[in-house]
Amino acid sequence: MIEVGIRELKNNLSAYLRRVTRGEHVRVTMRGRPVAELLPTGRSRDEDPALRRLEAEGKITISRVPRPSRSVPRRKAPRHASRYVLEEREAER
Numbered sequence: 001m002i003e004v005g006i007r008e009l010k011n012n013l014s015a016y017l018r019r020v021t022r023g024e025h026v027r028v029t030m031r032g033r034p035v036a037e038l039l040p041t042g043r044s045r046d047e048d049p050a051l052r053r054l055e056a057e058g059k060i061t062i063s064r065v066p067r068p069s070r071s072v073p074r075r076k077a078p079r080h081a082s083r084y085v086l087e088e089r090e091a092e093r
Contacts, residue, residue, distance in 0.1 A: 001025040003034075 002016075002024060009016055009028055016026050016038065026038040039048075054060045 001027055001037075003027045003029055005029050006035075 002019065004016060004026055006028060009026070020026055020038050020040055023040055027034050028036040028038065051060065051062060055062050
């Protein structure tokens with residue numbers, strides 16, 4: 001795991017993101033204290049060694065139920081009052 005300060009990360013973000021896409025973990029520090037970790041996406045929670053260790057120690061339980069989709073169905077846009085007035089005028093002609 002790589003440790004990097006916020007300023008260094010900001011100045012070289014693209015380089016660090018390339019390393020993350022190759023599978024490396026980046027720990028971000030602020031004044032020498034860890035504040036965040038950058039991990040590659042697409043990994044299942046079962047593949048994370050830290051989570052597996054915590055589960056083995058009995059400190060956490062990893063859900064085996066898949067997450068629900070976060071997409072919200074689009075609703076049809078409401079019709080504006082002006083549309084009703086125009087339709088009524090057209091019908092009167």
